[in-house]
Amino acid sequence: MSWNEPGGDKKDPWSGRGDQKGPPDLDEAIRSLQEKLGGIFGGGRGGGEGSSGGSMKGLGLLAVAAVILWGLSGFYIVDEGKYGVETQFGKYTETTKSGLNWHFPVPIEQVEIVDVKQQRYIEVGYRSAGGDQALGSVPREALMLTKDENIVDIRLAVQYQVKDAQQFLFNVVNPAATLKQVTESAMRGVIGSNKMDFVLTEGRSEVVAQIKKELQDILDNYQSGIQITSVNLQDAQPPEQVQSAFEDAIKAREDQQRLINEAEAYANDVVPKARGAAARRIQEAEGYKEQVIARAEGEANRFSKLLTEYKKAPEVTRQRLYLEAMESVLGDTNTVMIDVKGGNNVLYLPIDKMIQQPSSTQQPRVPQNTGQPEQASKTEQSALRTSTRGRDARGR
Numbered sequence: 001m002s003w004n005e006p007g008g009d010k011k012d013p014w015s016g017r018g019d020q021k022g023p024p025d026l027d028e029a030i031r032s033l034q035e036k037l038g039g040i041f042g043g044g045r046g047g048g049e050g051s052s053g054g055s056m057k058g059l060g061l062l063a064v065a066a067v068i069l070w071g072l073s074g075f076y077i078v079d080e081g082k083y084g085v086e087t088q089f090g091k092y093t094e095t096t097k098s099g100l101n102w103h104f105p106v107p108i109e110q111v112e113i114v115d116v117k118q119q120r121y122i123e124v125g126y127r128s129a130g131g132d133q134a135l136g137s138v139p140r141e142a143l144m145l146t147k148d149e150n151i152v153d154i155r156l157a158v159q160y161q162v163k164d165a166q167q168f169l170f171n172v173v174n175p176a177a178t179l180k181q182v183t184e185s186a187m188r189g190v191i192g193s194n195k196m197d198f199v200l201t202e203g204r205s206e207v208v209a210q211i212k213k214e215l216q217d218i219l220d221n222y223q224s225g226i227q228i229t230s231v232n233l234q235d236a237q238p239p240e241q242v243q244s245a246f247e248d249a250i251k252a253r254e255d256q257q258r259l260i261n262e263a264e265a266y267a268n269d270v271v272p273k274a275r276g277a278a279a280r281r282i283q284e285a286e287g288y289k290e291q292v293i294a295r296a297e298g299e300a301n302r303f304s305k306l307l308t309e310y311k312k313a314p315e316v317t318r319q320r321l322y323l324e325a326m327e328s329v330l331g332d333t334n335t336v337m338i339d340v341k342g343g344n345n346v347l348y349l350p351i352d353k354m355i356q357q358p359s360s361t362q363q364p365r366v367p368q369n370t371g372q373p374e375q376a377s378k379t380e381q382s383a384l385r386t387s388t389r390g391r392d393a394r395g396r
Helices: 026-040 049-072 165-170 175-192 196-200 204-222 240-312 314-330 351-355 373-395
Strands: 075-078 082-088 091-096 099-102 109-115 120-124 143-145 151-162 226-237
Touching: 075 082, 082 165, 091 165, 109 165, 120 175, 143 175, 151 175, 151 196, 175 204, 196 204, 196 226, 204 226, 240 314
Parallel strands: none
Antiparallel strands: 075 099, 082 091, 082 109, 120 151, 143 151, 151 226
């Protein structure tokens, strides 16, 4: 029968106090707990010194186990591309590399893992919404004043890595916020030293290079442990209020450049042709000059030689010159001279054929259908031989 059923003995099996009412005795509960612990660590139910020695031994073993577990908690693993920064009571002690490492467990030493290969980035002048959504401009960061007192909207993205884990953790309180402020300061300095057209058109790459250099110099001066890997100019444009006017100016500038290119192309096509024609004319003039000089020198040499011959035989030379002159004059005329005294009564000459001959020195061909071919041929040859003598006699 259960102790709490009707008719039972009403004795509590835990406290041994039966149906005594009121709270349990505290001393009795503590004594019961000690007995149980003593039983666990080999103390048994013996009293006096044996029970006390067993309790102390159990507590020592428990302390040793706790110390072992505490020491094992100091092991940690650093992955590839990361560094572990150990601190002793908050003070930096060393930087550990990848692999299994050990440090004095908490609260003596602590370790913080820093990823030095991770590509981190900040956005200045805009906030990306993610995906294909449009960039949201932040006018307080994006609007800047140029050297020629114009306002431009600049949006910049900076990527960086940790090059020194100790400096990154201890030299600056908030590296990301510090980097953003330094980037904005460097942007305003570089944009303020250049004109608007240079920043928006051909000077973008140079502006980015200047911002990156100045930004890295400032971070190195701060000993921030940050390495700038890239600076990307996401957008550079005038404010929305003057966007349409600026687009018109860009179109006009593009038309100007297009016309300049067309003019240069036309000049590159015409100028070489003109220079070639001029060079050809110059060469022709030089050739004509050489020709005239050579002819004049030849005539002078011929006259000198002729003068020498004339001095030797004046009459013969004069007669030969006269005959040559008459031959050259009468050679281009249609005159036919016949030596009648040296011929016969029957004479046939093809006058029309002879006139058509290109020169008087070419022998005319006698037709073969005449009745006396041999006689005609002899008569024609005799006429040709005497034509020169007849012209000479007439000239005299």
